[in-house]
Amino acid sequence: MAQKAKKDRAKANTASLNSLHIGTLSVHAIFLLFNLLFRRRSILVYIILSVPSLIAEFILESTGRPKYDPSTKALKNSGEDLAAPGLTEYMFDVIWITWASLISVLVFGDWGWLLWAVVPVYGAYKGYGLLGMARGLMGGGGGAQMPEEQQAAQAGNRRQRRAA
Numbered sequence: 001m002a003q004k005a006k007k008d009r010a011k012a013n014t015a016s017l018n019s020l021h022i023g024t025l026s027v028h029a030i031f032l033l034f035n036l037l038f039r040r041r042s043i044l045v046y047i048i049l050s051v052p053s054l055i056a057e058f059i060l061e062s063t064g065r066p067k068y069d070p071s072t073k074a075l076k077n078s079g080e081d082l083a084a085p086g087l088t089e090y091m092f093d094v095i096w097i098t099w100a101s102l103i104s105v106l107v108f109g110d111w112g113w114l115l116w117a118v119v120p121v122y123g124a125y126k127g128y129g130l131l132g133m134a135r136g137l138m139g140g141g142g143g144a145q146m147p148e149e150q151q152a153a154q155a156g157n158r159r160q161r162r163a164a
Contacts, residue, residue: 006078010066053098056091
């Protein structure tokens, strides 16, 4: 029964990664064909802004792909959960925004790359939120002080412990 969860995760990860690779291949192939056959778009910008997406996809592939024993075909490692929130979710967002940017470049021209500006803005927003949480955990928030009654009760407890 314990292996069922690992097998389910391995199956979900495999399906997710396969659809991710097919989507990436399709969008990039359409962009390159359109660029070669119809209108020229900036290839330098394409390369620069596609690299983060491809790195994120490589990381998702290497950490999320299930590993099997070659001789027995038994599941050795189900891979990391690709449905997990946090950095995994952000990497998927980078990939999807890159896809949307590629399609918008095809429709609107090189101005479509401005859609990709959402990625660092969103990263800065999330980073600012993490910074605020870190300040709160370290006691840096000035308004998060204890009431005097609790401080007095804690001081009294210390005195009682020392006296004992």
